[in-house]
């Protein structure tokens with residue numbers, strides 16, 4: 001290969017969508033956060049976590065903004081601890097399950 | 107075994123387990139790619155590499171200027187924190203001694219910054235005296251983008267996350283500033299022979 005910029009991006013083919021993080025994130029959150037809406041601290045775009053870009057073969061789950069590709073969330077389970085870094089999520093809006101919604105209503 | 111000879115320039119006659127740090131396995135001919143993000147696609151005519159202090163750019167090279175610097179070939183063992191090790195990897199590039207030159211006397215650490223936003227921190231005295239390189243060639247070929255091309259750091263005596271892919275800038279600092287993985291619970295130093303994987307190890 002003589003032109004490094006002309007090659008196929010193999011990491012792009014390994015990229016998953018954020019819904020694939022649902023199982024691991026369920027260890028921490030009592031609600032399904034893949035339907036949560038997150039505002040990117042870098043570019044301000046709001047999108048569902050499930051629609052973010054997930055890189056899962058690094059030393060941690062790395063979730064990136066689908067608009068600007070900056071890091072939104074990092075997550076790992078390591079040595080009996082859950083590590084969560086939400087530095088790139090300026091605001092996370094999580095929909096409560098229907099039952100608790102009703103108890104708040106009335 | 108002295109610190110400086112660890113993993114460096116050993117013959118194939120050495121027993122593999124003597125070259126394998128604790129908790130590592132020999133990955134053989136494979137070269138795993140661990141992606142924390144998209145692969146940057148920086149064209150060589152737009153690529154540059156620079157050394158900064160806290161306020162100013164001190165030195166800068168275009169691709170052609172970088173390629174004209176004195177080059178070295180190194181054969182080293184590399185160790186990834188995800189437990190694979192790879193023996194006798196052959197690289198070519200420029201020693202960080204050449205790139206850093208005479209640094210300000212207050213410099214104690216460097217922060218390497220890459221296309222795509224990745225950063226990693228290193229003590230100055232671990233990247234000088236022939237212990238670190240900026241490499242653009244792997245096994246005689248231009249370094250592939252998935253392995254950090256056009257150019258990456260090579261700091262083989264530390265876990266491979268310290269060998270930043272797609273590196274474009276070194277900032278000289280009087281203090282330590284933890285990088286991308288170092289701020290996520292990974293060890294600040296990362297010596298594979300001491301198994302410095304996570305903070306607290």
Ligand SMILES: [Zn+2]
Nearest residue numbers: 040043065068
């Ligand atoms: Zn964004």
